[in-house]
Structure formats: C-alpha cells, structure tokens
Amino acid sequence: MAKKVALLQGNQACAAGAVYAGCKFFGGYPITPSTEVAEELSISLPKVGGKFIQMEDEIGAMASVIGASLTGMKSLTATSGPGVSLKQELIGYACIAEVPCVIINVMRGGPSTGMPTGPGQSDVMQAMWGTHGDHAAIALVPSSVQEIFSETVRAFNLAEKYRMPVQVLFDEIVGHMRERIVFPEPGELEVIDREAPTDGPDTYKPYDSTKGQIPPLASFGSGYKFHVTGLNKADDGFPTTKASLVDAEERRQVDKVMDNVADIESNEEYLTEDAEVVIWAFGSTARSARYAVNELRKEGIKAGLFRPITLWPFPTKRTAELAVQCKAIVVAEMNLGQMIHEVERAAKGNCVVAGEFRVDGEPINPAQIMKKVKEVL
Amino acid sequence: MAYDYEKSIRPGKLPHIWCPGCGHGIVMKGLIRAMDTCGLDRKNTAIVSGIGCASRLPGYLDACTLHTAHGRAAAFATGVKMAKPEMTVICCGGDGDGTAIGGNHFIHACRRNIDMTYVLMNNFIYGMTGGQFSPCTPTGAKASTTPYGNPDPIFDISKLAIGAGATFVARTTAAHPREIDKLIVQGIQHKGMSIIEVLDDCPTTYGRRNKFRSVVDMMKHLKANAVPIKAAAKMTAEQLQGKFLTGVLFHDTEKPEYCAQYAEVIKKAQGA
Amino acid sequence: MSGARLEIIERNCKGCSICVEFCPKNVLEMDVFLVTAPRPEDCIKCMQCELLCPDFAIKVHDE
Numbered sequence: 001m002a003k004k005v006a007l008l009q010g011n012q013a014c015a016a017g018a019v020y021a022g023c024k025f026f027g028g029y030p031i032t033p034s035t036e037v038a039e040e041l042s043i044s045l046p047k048v049g050g051k052f053i054q055m056e057d058e059i060g061a062m063a064s065v066i067g068a069s070l071t072g073m074k075s076l077t078a079t080s081g082p083g084v085s086l087k088q089e090l091i092g093y094a095c096i097a098e099v100p101c102v103i104i105n106v107m108r109g110g111p112s113t114g115m116p117t118g119p120g121q122s123d124v125m126q127a128m129w130g131t132h133g134d135h136a137a138i139a140l141v142p143s144s145v146q147e148i149f150s151e152t153v154r155a156f157n158l159a160e161k162y163r164m165p166v167q168v169l170f171d172e173i174v175g176h177m178r179e180r181i182v183f184p185e186p187g188e189l190e191v192i193d194r195e196a197p198t199d200g201p202d203t204y205k206p207y208d209s210t211k212g213q214i215p216p217l218a219s220f221g222s223g224y225k226f227h228v229t230g231l232n233k234a235d236d237g238f239p240t241t242k243a244s245l246v247d248a249e250e251r252r253q254v255d256k257v258m259d260n261v262a263d264i265e266s267n268e269e270y271l272t273e274d275a276e277v278v279i280w281a282f283g284s285t286a287r288s289a290r291y292a293v294n295e296l297r298k299e300g301i302k303a304g305l306f307r308p309i310t311l312w313p314f315p316t317k318r319t320a321e322l323a324v325q326c327k328a329i330v331v332a333e334m335n336l337g338q339m340i341h342e343v344e345r346a347a348k349g350n351c352v353v354a355g356e357f358r359v360d361g362e363p364i365n366p367a368q369i370m371k372k373v374k375e376v377l
Numbered sequence: 378m379a380y381d382y383e384k385s386i387r388p389g390k391l392p393h394i395w396c397p398g399c400g401h402g403i404v405m406k407g408l409i410r411a412m413d414t415c416g417l418d419r420k421n422t423a424i425v426s427g428i429g430c431a432s433r434l435p436g437y438l439d440a441c442t443l444h445t446a447h448g449r450a451a452a453f454a455t456g457v458k459m460a461k462p463e464m465t466v467i468c469c470g471g472d473g474d475g476t477a478i479g480g481n482h483f484i485h486a487c488r489r490n491i492d493m494t495y496v497l498m499n500n501f502i503y504g505m506t507g508g509q510f511s512p513c514t515p516t517g518a519k520a521s522t523t524p525y526g527n528p529d530p531i532f533d534i535s536k537l538a539i540g541a542g543a544t545f546v547a548r549t550t551a552a553h554p555r556e557i558d559k560l561i562v563q564g565i566q567h568k569g570m571s572i573i574e575v576l577d578d579c580p581t582t583y584g585r586r587n588k589f590r591s592v593v594d595m596m597k598h599l600k601a602n603a604v605p606i607k608a609a610a611k612m613t614a615e616q617l618q619g620k621f622l623t624g625v626l627f628h629d630t631e632k633p634e635y636c637a638q639y640a641e642v643i644k645k646a647q648g649a
Numbered sequence: 650m651s652g653a654r655l656e657i658i659e660r661n662c663k664g665c666s667i668c669v670e671f672c673p674k675n676v677l678e679m680d681v682f683l684v685t686a687p688r689p690e691d692c693i694k695c696m697q698c699e700l701l702c703p704d705f706a707i708k709v710h711d712e
Contacts (some may be wrong), residue, residue: 024460392704
C-alpha cells in the first residue's frame, strides 16, 4: 500500500508528529510564528480523545502541561522565544520535579517582541541556560518538514525516557515552509512510553535512585499517592536541605543526560570525510550551508557540512574531532554568535573558527556562507 | 469525639512548619474533615498548591499532592483536571500566591468554571518571606514593606471570584472551624469552580505589627467581625463597616462545567 | 457532664494558647509553653479546643 503523502507546513508536521507519538494533551497560548501547531492540535487531539486547552498565558500553558503529564499523559506546548522566556520558570520546575513534557519553540528574533514574523535562531543559549539553577537540557533542531515530524516524535521519546522537558527548536522558515512529507506508518518510527514503576503504591518513591539514574514516574490517579515539589527533595519526593541528598539529586539529574549523550546525540554530516573547511549549521541555515558546500566543491574547495540535529547536549566530541581534521570551521547562525561559543570551546584552538551571523530577519544565504569560507581559507 | 486526623496525614510529618497560632493548621483540619465527609478516595484526589506558608499544606496530606511554583496552583490543577476529570482536584494556598502572582490563573480558572475546589487562606500578608504586604493587606496596615502604612487598596477575593465566574463562592474564618469543613464539603460537591476563602491569622508577621497583642486577639477579631450573609441582609451599610460577610456568598448551578464542555468538544470532533 | 479525657500530644504543641482561651469551662491552662488539662472533670466536650488547635496537639476523648 502506498504511503500517505502530503504537502505540509512545518508547524503542521509538528502537530502530526505529536499525535503519532501519542501526545494526548496540549496546553498553549497564541504566539507567532508557532500558532499553527496549536490550531492543528485543537482539531486533531479531540479526535483521538485527547485534550486541547488554550490557557490564559504562557506560564499557565506550561503549568497545565506539567499537571497533565503527571496524570500520565504525553503533553506538549508550543511557543516562540518570548513565550519560552516566560515558560523558563516552569521548564525549571519540570527539570527538578522530573516531569516529561515537550516544548516546541518556533524561533523568531529578539530580544523582547523583536520581529514576530521574521526567522531567528537566537534561542540557542536560552534552550540550555534560560532557566535558573543547574540542570541538563535536551534540545532538538530539525531542518525540514519531514524531520520536524520525526524529531517531534523523538522529543517525546526522549522526554519520556529521560523523564524531563525536551525542547524542539526550529526557526520560522522551517516552521512555515511547505514541503512534501511522507507519513510514517504506525510502528515505523519508535514510540517510547513512560516506564511504569516496579514498586507497588506502598513502597513507591518517585526519586528512588536505587531504581537507576531515571527512577520510574507513577501517574496521579493510578493508585499511587506521592508528593511532587519544586524544592530540592529526597528520594521520597519530600523537601530536604540535607547537603548530601541535595548534591546527589542535582548531580543525578544532570548525569542522566550527560552519561547518555550517545543515545541522545544525532547529527548529519555531508562531505566531511575529506573536508578542509566544515560549515557548522542547523535548521534552515543548514539548508543554505548544504547548497554552499556543493557550490564550493564545484570550485575545488573541500567543504563539508556538520549539522547537529540534537543541539543540546552539545556534540562536543565530534566537533572536537572535526577541528583537528580541518583547517577551519565556519559557524553560520541567525543570531550574533551563540552556538559558535560552544564550537570554539570544543575546537580548543585546533582550527580557525569563524562565524557568519545574521539578525535582520532575512535567512542566511549560500553566497554569504561561501564568501566567509573563502575569507577564512 | 476525638477526630482521627492522623489517618489522613503522612507518617512522621507532624509537627508541621507553621508558627505557633497560625490558622493554617485549623484549615488543614477542616479540609481533612471535609474530605472524609465527602468520602474522597485519596488515590484519586489531587491537592495542588503554589508557594508560601499555606502552600505547604499538601505535603502533609496522604494523597496525590503537587506543590508547584509561586502562584501557579490553579494552572497546574487545570492540567490535572483536564487530563483526568475523574479525579477530585483541590487547590490550596495563600492570598499573595493566589491573587497577586497567581491572579491571572485564579481568575481564568474561575471563568472556565472547571470543577475544582480552591481553599484560599487569606491571612492578609506574605508570611513566608517575612511579612511583606499582599493584595489583601488592609489599607493603612503595617507590613515589612509598608513601614508608613499600606497605601494600597485591597482585593475582596470572594467578590473577585464571583466577578471572574466561579460558581460556588463562600467565606469563613479560621475562628469558625465547623464552618470551614461545612463549606469545603459544599465546594467539593459542587460541580464547577468553588472558592472557599478562609480569613486566617498570621500572628508572626501581621499580628505583631498591627496592634494584635496575641494570636488570641486575632482569633477574637475574626470571630467578632464575621457577619453571616443572612444576618448582613438586615444590617445597614454603617453597621457593616469593617465587617466581613461569611457563609455561601454565591452559588450558581446553571453555568456549564469546563471538563463537561470539553467532553462535548470531543464528541463533536469524533462526529458523534 | 463528665467523662472526658483530654489527650495532649506534647511534641505537636507549640504553646499558642488558643485552646486555653477558647475553652468555655476553663479546663485548660498553660504551663509556660505547653498546654495542660488540670480540670478535665469540667469539660463539656464542646470540642472547641480540638477544632481550634492548629497543631493537632489536643484531642477530646470520651471516657
């Protein structure tokens, strides 16, 4: 049987991916350029018995998502940079309370209201360091409509597996671009569900590290009574200020991601094997970069593309290897230089690291990337 | 006779963190009695709070308890209730948490008329942070941030809830313990958003700054100035000066409940 | 009216004295920061002390 094919906008593909992943709850607040995600889910979620709610504000939306997730429902919100700024409070809550949820950030410029209808990639650092306190972050950065679908599914998988908030960042260009998408059949993409507790209600502890780095999360209303708080807590979920317990919990919550980078990391490399210069780009910028690589190759310049699909945790190891192999890395991003700091840190001075930035609401085009490559070589 | 509160309290959690004389413990007892009266299965009861002294309440109770971020109780609770309407959802918290930082969530939960019961302990102050004025601190009163007297006008929480669309609104005080559980029971049984405002005492950060010699003075003040709504009907505006109305202030059984409304949305979407 | 036994849970009592003040029969007394019940025979089991105790520190039992 032929697979179902459609011409779809990125934001619509995101909504479709969420439903494929088994998302049953969406709590959101209208914001450009992400609203189509909400609009689509307001149609599709009730069809599958799911719930859609438009909350009174961005923080309320994030709160409703965490509340719904605690009942065992895969839950999603979608917003843009200014909304993520507001949601940071509760992204931190989801981190410390270890509640799985997915946050879609269709990126525009900034700071503040910025250019709501223009694309941007300026939430790179906000995705990692936006909320206060030490924590790990997972952020995925698809660059096509098809990939938005599959990465949204993967975001749910990672959220449920690692029991934490996962962000999917795509710039407005990818979010509003229409492309052909082939819908995966049910079962074709892996869908991970939340691990059920092995302990019965009488002995269950929501943060019991003897159950592993990621202790299973029971659901409210499933026979388990337990406490959830945003305070530092002991294994039983109740607040503690005992130094050793606080330290162990904080470290476990970071280690559960950093010890599993190999499972979480995902990159695409294009013609990097013999590359003398690697263009480092994600999202829509990576599409321009790929075009630039092809053009540069025609001109005899050994260019390649490194495209992270998992932006956080940062692909430090592979970036470091490329820095040793090549003469230069050109980081192209629609901001005034965010990801480049991580690339420089990974490169450790082993190659030239140069940036090609743009914040005027226009996409980075292949010509400007090619120009920068020629400058640095 | 002696009431068995202990079966509802998590082992080892008493004594609680509240100061000597703080009325939150009286409210917690009322809540426990109300949950017992309603026969609530604690496995299917979510108790959700924000931040502050009053918001520490859920941690003591043996149920599905969710201590969230400052002001966000109603929004988290909305997610829980929407996702699992078969659960009984109770919110609790203080005046600053519920009506300042959480004011938006509070009024919109009222507007939706989602089926939950919000027990709001109004002690006229931010207690946990040391006595800063809240939206409910009386004008002229002293707080740690109103050294010259509070210039701000107050929120009447019950009126706010009625105006915002809650369908069961009641008020009592910590000095009226039997009325606390009576009203919470009615709130839980009511299908829609129920607000139970309990005027409460904070001897530590409010009383001592405002000429209350002791917690007993504060309790007597609450007792003396509470006027049951029926009695108030026979009083003049002058007589009601400085008093607060208690009892069921508003009850509407007509307005549709939010989860029931959304169940209709699901039916429509599924073409039924 | 007799036959009441007043149980005081000392570890919970914070000495606020609400129970002492609101007891209509003067059954209770403060011993510095702890409530005591020197006159249980006067108790009419109105439950005010138990209902108003914020600290789960006093219980009125039938004897």
